Amino acid sequence: MKPLMMEAIAFQNIVGEYDDRLLIYENGSFSVVEQLELNGFVFKPRPRKSYPYEPYAFSDGPAPYRLELIERVYREVDTFVDAEPEVKAVFTAFVILSYVQEKFDCIPYLYLVGDNESGKSHTLNLFTWLCYRPFSGVSHTAADLYSYLEDDGLPLTIIEDEFQGSEEDNDKMKIYKSGYKRGARVGRVVTYEGGRRIDYFNTYGMKIMAGERLIENKGLLQRCIIVELVEGYPVKDHYDESDYFRFRALRNDLLKWRMKVLAGDEHLEQPVTELKGRARELYTPLLAVLKGHEFYEKVIEWIKKLEQQKMAEKQLSVEGLLAKILLDSVRKGENELALDKIWQALLQFADVVTTPNKPDTMYIPHIGSVTKKLLGRRLREVFAASRRYTRLEGRQSVVYCFDACKVTRLARKYGLDPQISTQLSL
Structure with missing residues (x-):
């Protein structure tokens, strides 16, 4: 048995005024009723003044396709x-x-x-x-x-x-x-x-x-x-x-x-x-x-x-660029990268602008200012990378460790094929 459908409408009476009524659709035909009793419940139309749009009205004929x-x-x-x-x-x-x-x-x-x-x-x-x-x-x-x-x-x-x-x-x-x-x-x-x-x-x-x-x-x-x-x-x-x-x-x-x-x-x-x-x-x-x-x-x-x-x-976003860098590292069998190395890889882009007085900030025209702090946060939040501190070349450095499987899955999100080099040297 197909369900009965009802909607509140305004119905013009014989003196030209509009009354609140229910439009009923049942067994392929439409009818208009003042209220409907069904399974012990009485359904009445919602008053027109209680909704913020012009009421629907009854029109003769079947529903169009x-x-x-x-x-x-x-x-x-x-x-x-x-x-x-x-x-x-x-x-x-x-x-x-x-x-x-x-x-x-x-x-x-x-x-x-x-x-x-x-x-x-x-x-x-x-x-x-x-x-x-x-x-x-x-x-x-x-x-x-x-x-x-x-x-x-x-x-x-x-x-x-x-x-x-x-x-x-x-x-x-x-x-x-x-x-x-x-x-x-x-x-x-x-x-x-x-x-x-x-x-x-x-x-x-x-x-x-x-x-x-x-x-x-x-x-x-x-x-x-x-x-x-x-x-x-x-x-x-x-x-x-x-x-x-x-x-x-x-x-x-x-x-x-x-x-x-x-x-x-x-x-x-x-x-x-x-x-x-x-x-x-x-x-x-x-x-x-x-x-x-x-x-x-x-x-x-x-x-x-x-x-x-x-x-x-998406590929030119901060996350897309990081995906390219991490994917190249995964293809080489590496699962960790120093933040300084990631930073140097980003500097390969021709339009990147840096200033000597702000060594931890670069400007990429289609993105804006990018900082090492931002990169670290996105590595943790998007790529689930963990952070550890170590000494490299005689100074303390931040290294990010990541899971190769996660990086490979995320690479597809950015339209990258894990089998093809992204041509970003590290």
Whole structure:
């Protein structure tokens, strides 16, 4: 027996006023009821004034198919966003995905970055209109978010502009860093008349953020698909009543499609890709909702280019450079290196700048200032190297010992083949 699905909507009565009702999907058809009694429980619609988005409404007809909805959503994105076609396809996938978040164990976040007049807010407005039950605003506080999550109901979509600086709010970061995995919950101390208790909030759900710069939180950024926007010229740079009319019809159809999918009457095929690890978590849900459409292959190519770019940046990071040095040492059968020797290997890069008055600091243009203290910390934290002190060439030196197997595994993370020399002499 397939499950019965229900959603709160606004229903126009015979005198033109709107009442709170439940939209029911059962056995392939839709109906509207005032309340529903099921297994001894009475379900009533949530009042419209209690949620921060325009209510859904009832529309006649069956739920459209996914491929049709992709076309309709893309037309709106294409009208109001000036970006590459692949990026528009990704934005389309985010809208569709917001309606079926329960079908996936992980959900990606979208982070829009750009200067003033780059279209960030304009794009967020479109997401606010089309995504599933959004909580949209500017610089949400932790209290705002916890109040919205208090009902512990369906996965919701959090949309936030002016996100820069959010890393300073630890309570807020707990929501964002945990909420990409289904079942994630965050505890929060709540004060009431009888004292204090810890309440747990369901944080799972899509997050769409925008800011003039990326926040300084590596853990959160790894959960995001980052899109840089620049000032452009969309077909239409404002919204009017004719647009809102289309948006309402489209979101009502998206809601019905959601109910049909969750009831098991339409299935999402899981894509088979070569993606692994974090990339698989990020992109699989987006590809699943695009499967069977021409955008699928375009987004696959876009992902490949993006991952190649990320790998190139990773290889040129401090950790990537250390991986090359340690891997060369492992290939020679050595499992320890003096910090001074690692330092000399880094100095081989042509663009490295040093100054005589700061012998323990070098400047690498694409990284910034690098110190021996930083290298030591990253060797311990990333490569699990242990430190010991000894005398070399008549003076005290720091030597780092590492496990060859761990270095070999980590080398693959930075796109290095353990069998090929990295051409860094030690």
